[in-house]
Amino acid sequence: MATLRLEHLTKHYGRAPQVVRALDGVSLEIEQGEFVAVVGRSGSGKTTMLDCAGLLMRPTGGRILLDGIDTGRLGDGERADLRSRRIGFIFQEFNLLPTLSAIENVLLPLRYSGADRRQGRRRAEMLLEEMGLRDRASHHPSELSGGQQQRVAIARSLIGEPTLVLGDEPMGEVDSETAGMLLGLMRRINRESRVTFLIVTHDLDLAARTDRIIHLRDGHLIDDQRVQREGSSAPEAVLVGAA
Amino acid sequence: MEILRNLWRRKLRTSLTVIGIVMGIFALTTMGAMAEHFDTLLAGGITYYSNTVQVADANSSSGFGGGYMDVSTLAQIQRVQGVLAVSPGVYVTAKPGSTDVVSMGVPDFIANLDPNWNHYSPLKLSLAQGQWVNDASRYQVDLGSSIAAEFHMKVGDTLALPVRPNDAQPGFVNHDYTVVGILNPTLTAPDSGAYVSLHDAQTMEGDFLPTALQGHVDPYQLVTGAVVYAQPGVNLDALATRINAEVPTVEATKPSTLVSAFKSGGAVFTFMTTAAALLALIIGGLSVVNTMLMSVSERVREIGLKKAVGARTRHILTEFVAEAGLIGLIGGVIGYLLGLALTILLNGSDPSGGLFLVTPGLTALAIGFAVVLGAFAGLLPAIRAARMDPVSALRNQ
Numbered sequence: 347m348a349t350l351r352l353e354h355l356t357k358h359y360g361r362a363p364q365v366v367r368a369l370d371g372v373s374l375e376i377e378q379g380e381f382v383a384v385v386g387r388s389g390s391g392k393t394t395m396l397d398c399a400g401l402l403m404r405p406t407g408g409r410i411l412l413d414g415i416d417t418g419r420l421g422d423g424e425r426a427d428l429r430s431r432r433i434g435f436i437f438q439e440f441n442l443l444p445t446l447s448a449i450e451n452v453l454l455p456l457r458y459s460g461a462d463r464r465q466g467r468r469r470a471e472m473l474l475e476e477m478g479l480r481d482r483a484s485h486h487p488s489e490l491s492g493g494q495q496q497r498v499a500i501a502r503s504l505i506g507e508p509t510l511v512l513g514d515e516p517m518g519e520v521d522s523e524t525a526g527m528l529l530g531l532m533r534r535i536n537r538e539s540r541v542t543f544l545i546v547t548h549d550l551d552l553a554a555r556t557d558r559i560i561h562l563r564d565g566h567l568i569d570d571q572r573v574q575r576e577g578s579s580a581p582e583a584v585l586v587g588a589a
Numbered sequence: 590m591e592i593l594r595n596l597w598r599r600k601l602r603t604s605l606t607v608i609g610i611v612m613g614i615f616a617l618t619t620m621g622a623m624a625e626h627f628d629t630l631l632a633g634g635i636t637y638y639s640n641t642v643q644v645a646d647a648n649s650s651s652g653f654g655g656g657y658m659d660v661s662t663l664a665q666i667q668r669v670q671g672v673l674a675v676s677p678g679v680y681v682t683a684k685p686g687s688t689d690v691v692s693m694g695v696p697d698f699i700a701n702l703d704p705n706w707n708h709y710s711p712l713k714l715s716l717a718q719g720q721w722v723n724d725a726s727r728y729q730v731d732l733g734s735s736i737a738a739e740f741h742m743k744v745g746d747t748l749a750l751p752v753r754p755n756d757a758q759p760g761f762v763n764h765d766y767t768v769v770g771i772l773n774p775t776l777t778a779p780d781s782g783a784y785v786s787l788h789d790a791q792t793m794e795g796d797f798l799p800t801a802l803q804g805h806v807d808p809y810q811l812v813t814g815a816v817v818y819a820q821p822g823v824n825l826d827a828l829a830t831r832i833n834a835e836v837p838t839v840e841a842t843k844p845s846t847l848v849s850a851f852k853s854g855g856a857v858f859t860f861m862t863t864a865a866a867l868l869a870l871i872i873g874g875l876s877v878v879n880t881m882l883m884s885v886s887e888r889v890r891e892i893g894l895k896k897a898v899g900a901r902t903r904h905i906l907t908e909f910v911a912e913a914g915l916i917g918l919i920g921g922v923i924g925y926l927l928g929l930a931l932t933i934l935l936n937g938s939d940p941s942g943g944l945f946l947v948t949p950g951l952t953a954l955a956i957g958f959a960v961v962l963g964a965f966a967g968l969l970p971a972i973r974a975a976r977m978d979p980v981s982a983l984r985n986q
Binding site for chain 2: 397400402403423429430431435437441443445454455457458459502506
């Protein structure tokens with residue numbers, strides 16, 4: 347069963363005759379454990395697709411199935427519950443709450459999912475350790491570097507043990523070296539825990555290090571390529587057209 | 590903790606808002622404490638006067654004396670149908686001619702007391718220390734709690750009664766009385782009383798007789814009034830009417846008349862408390878609304894993030910209402926404590942015990958009102974926050 351399935355997804359803004367078709371019939375399927383990049387120019391519909399997939403926005407038409415659940419039938423509260431239990435978010439600007447420490451930021455989603463606090467805290471500590479931030483757990487965002495903040499945000503996206511993590515330009519605010527390190531971190535988590543990642547990026551070099559690249563233009567899916575690597579440990583990838 | 594940190598992020602704004610609540614709750618506490626004091630005083634009066642019939646000489650202006658009745662009249666009243674018992678009353682002011690003290694409470698008085706009548710009285714007196722005066726007591730006094738505090742009296746001390754005024758006329762007479770008992774506080778009129786035997790009260794009554802009468806009438810045959818206790822089931826207003834009809838030399842006041850007078854007095858104090866509450870509502874409420882609206886507009890992205898990670902509408906609503914409620918709680922506690930401190934200070938500087946009474950009910954009202962006010966004022970901004978679209982909130986700059 348696919349983790350995420352989009353069927354003829356459309357999202358229109360405005361009213362006739364000035365309708366903007368941000369998404370215009372996008373269909374795709376992402377299997378469990380895939381690491382997928384979405385690329386495209388500004389205004390191509392990348393972020394709109396991510397917002398729809400993350401159940402933050404209702405599409406104008408089409409269906410979104412998350413782990414087989416038809417999300418179109420769900421009310422706002424049920425969509426919020428589904429977000430807290432099955433989806434993790436990583437944003438370009440980290441979006442950490444300044445009044446909370448690193449570990450409190452990681453724990454934020456559990457506040458709304460009703461998860462056990464003690465278990466949650468243990469998992470948060472473990473995630474921060476995985477991110478190399480064990481000694482930064484009690485630090486506030488203003489005391490952390492950009493890369494460290496994004497690692498906290500990655501830990502937050504994983505705290506609810508989601509099946510799907512959505513990233514909107516997650517490396518957009520850090521230098522290329524940190525971006526590479528963050529991507530490597532996400533890939534490791536993806537491999538080890540089979541969490542599906544769908545990230546929007548404009549950086550084709552980073553996209554090339556994923557499993558699959560989806561190319562959007564003017565609200566249409568114009569290309570869907572699987573990335574084939576020469577040997578499992580090769581850092582460089584060769585793109586193989588698959589669309 | 591997060592709520593506290595959010596409030597602490599904008600120290601000045603939070604402090605100003607809290608000060609708004611503090612002012613309102615301070616006013617509510619002090620005005621409320623004054624109202625509680627008078628309400629308790631009036632409640633005691635209502636209890637007492639609604640269960641007794643006050644009788645005075647027909648020529649006096651009210652049921653509270655001013656004229657004199659012959660003691661033989663008491664026997665006539667006793668014969669009226671429905672009367673259970675008639676207690677003689679002799680009432681003189683404890684501070685005659687006193688003009689240097691403005692009191693908003695019951696002025697100090699001297700009255701006769703026979704502990705046997707306590708059995709009939711709806712307002713029971715009890716001793717905190719010492720013993721009761723009785724019919725045979727001479728120059729002995731039981732003091733109410735306020736008057737005892739005012740004159741710093743304890744059992745065994747001596748107090749000259751009535752108290753000599755600064756501008757005493759020549760011929761002013763008073764006597765030394767030994768304090769034999771101090772009464773427990775009732776928080777109402779009896780606290781201001783000095784209680785002596787009927788004989789001693791009549792002696793003082795004789796000293797107050799107009800000069801023309803002195804030597805011509807026997808003060809021990811006079812009382813200033815009487816308290817009538819009715820048999821069970823007897824309508825007291827009807828009994829007062831019967832007394833007036835059958836004993837024309839006296840005037841019995843209908844209890845309902847006295848009670849309605851007390852209740853209209855109570856309405857004034859209820860108005861005072863309500864006005865203070867309204868003040869709190871306007872000052873505190875508007876500042877909380879303003880603060881929370883600003884807080885919501887500054888934290889749009891935070892709201893968007895919380896919604897993205899699974900917060901439902903009710904979660905956001907609860908968080909903001911709790912934050913506003915906490916502002917109310919902090920302001921309420923500070924305002925209440927300041928009000929309490931002021932009432933303690935003023936009560937301490939008033940020899941008769943003061944005008945303020947802070948009850949557990951008032952405490953709960955002041956703090957509870959502040960929390961509800963804060964939470965309610967925060968509701969509109971909280972609804973605004975809770976209804977935000979997560980996508981546009983997350984994109985907010």
